[in-house]
Amino acid sequence: VTFQKSIAPLPALSAAALDPDPERMLTVGYISADLFTHSVSYFAEAPLTYHNCKEMKVMWYCVAPHPDERTKLLQKTAEAA
DSSP, X not given: OOHHHHSOOOOOOOGGGSOOOTTXXXXXXXXXXXXXXXXXXXXXXXXXXXXXXXXXXXXXXXXXXXXXXXXXXXXXXXXXX
């Protein structure tokens, strides 16, 4: 089963569901299967560490097939940001 087939599609957003307020907080989302001891996790560490969570809401979704100690470290880094 591929990843795309394992996830149900999201419903379409209506215009009424969108917040037109230009002062609203921006939400940024990341999804990665490489947040474990993998070369990509080292590149992902910078935005995890340096996002300004007072100016934007950051969502991280880890779908790592082999969570390990690096996964735990990245989670703590994201929670501390």
